[in-house]
Amino acid sequence: MNFWLMKTEPGAFSLDDLISRPGQIEPWDGVRNYQARNMMRDQMKVGDPVFFYHSNCEIPGIAGIVRIAREAYPDHTAFDPVHKHYDPGSSPENPRWLMVDVQFVRRLQRIISLAELKTHASALDGFALLRKGNRLSVMAVDARHWAFIEALETITQRG
DNA sequence: GCCAACGTTGGC
DNA sequence: GCCAACGTTGGC
16 A cells, blocks of 8 residues: 655645535546656555645645545546646547546644644655655655654644 | 746757 | 756745
């Protein structure tokens, strides 16, 4: 089993949006980065846990936990000429982009912010989210980093 | 709004 | 294959 973190802008699709979906499941479409696609294609398995990360918002951070509900399959939004994520280089016969389905698991008791994560730089050494200039929307999380971050949830942050 | 970091594109 | 130009991401 692998652990993951996936970013979304809550203004476009938030954890609350996922919760309100039928079955609390949603296709994770719109990934247009080869590295991220390859991780989804080659490594993501049904049941893998995922940190649901809110980016580009007032308090960037981890809002909840979701799980992979369906493994990689063609992202049809790439086929639609009027879609924002249209890619003429992708076709149903030869799909370039893939998506997975994610399902809501639980909300964290509090948002674990990027700022808070940064205060644990040594414990989280190597965590991709904290690497400078990282812009990947899908990233793997080491098991020990996952456990550390989950443990932070119930610790009242001082400061 | 600014801007650093990064990926992609395309001319050569 | 090189690399400048460009677009995007995303924290601040």
